[in-house]
Amino acid sequence: MALVLSPEPPLASWLLGLDAQIARSASFFAGRPVILDCGLLDPSDEGIAELLPALADRGVRLIAIEGADQSWPATEGWDWPEGFSGGRAVGALEVPDDVEGGQADAAGGAAGLQEAARAAPSLLIEEPVRSGQSIVYAEGDVIVIGSVASGAEIAAGGSIHIYGTLRGRAVAGLSGNRDARILCRRMNAELIAIDGYYMTAEDMPAGLLGKSTQTRLDGETLVLLPLD
Template sequence: MAESQDTSFLLKGRMLTLMVFELHNPNIVQLAMKLREHMAQAPNLFKNSPVVLDLTPLQDGLKVVDFPALVSLLDNHGLTVVGVAGGNEQQRAAAAKARLALFAESTGRGTGEPAKKEPPAAAPEAEAPAPEAKPEPEPVKDMVVRQTVRAGQQVYARGGDLIVEATVNEGAEVVADGDIHVYGPLRGRAMAGARGRGDARIWCQNLDAELVSINGIYRTRDDIDPALLGKPAVIEVLNDKMTIRALG
């Protein structure tokens, strides 16, 4: 009789949406003041949210980041730091010492001095081979969700638009690399342009969202004009500023 396979645990790769905390000033005292003001606007909105520290704005300088103090400060505001992205060699080493995960650079800039490579030795001339034919990339398909997105659920349309034909409940999260269309009430969080598309938009028939975000620029319900709540609306970013206007 064959022994049953051990299924105590499984290791899987999965795409998850993480909030990015872009650090421009590592001064803990000043950060504490700004965080207190910012979180007072919506104290429970980001509670227990995992975040990645983006050190890209600091990587070209010599500024030292006190990671234990910074992690403690963010934790006091309900933000759980899971790792860092960007930064120079010294900053990333300090983050690793603080037992933070090191994420790959996401902005296209290096994390330190590029490695120097010896020039390749000259090779004898030879007839260049014919280039291989590359397969045509598959077209990106938009995602359509026909059922209610309930509290605690997250739906992510990677590479395309997301179309929700039902309600997005409070506590639910809909994310897309492209546009988001919600044909029922939007009461949860909607994040369009998740991978850097600043021209993405959010369209909804009934705006009552906890949070709307486009390419990292966001607005909470408390910051939305009350005259727009409950109405059809389109959300977009123009000149790095979010605008929300009524439809119809």
């Protein structure tokens, strides 16, 4: 699994937005494979030559570049990653008809995505999630019968239930579901997130580490609570 970054002009403004995301979660891109999709860019756009070095400076590790060509004058100095094959898009959400028709506002569209996530079936994982594995299921909840190792990641459109120790990353509410929760038997996570709000291990209450917990979103704050 890989993240896809789709820069758009003006690139200086796009990089400022990326910096804001990194400021909210400094470790968000740490160790994650990323595909750079340049489909929204024109070869003549200002700042293309500096784009790849700028991403490298921010700790973004690229495994592939799409939508750009090595024949572009602005990309001559890029250090192109080796290509890969067999990839496919995953985790696409079905957009409600009223959003496609332009009849719903942003709030209505978000509500439709939340309802879709809640109604979707759960993904059941009947074995531990090993370090380096990344499981993304944007359609609903993820249930893990086991532990999630350090360096592993679970991402779900709904809630995440872990019947073991959470040592890696858990990202819930991918589809804008603010009601999503993260529940685990033992909390030792590297990072947890709901609907884009993040908390790293350094910010977690020491008294809840190693305990059964649930994480929910209260306004713009992640709240950890004991399950017992």
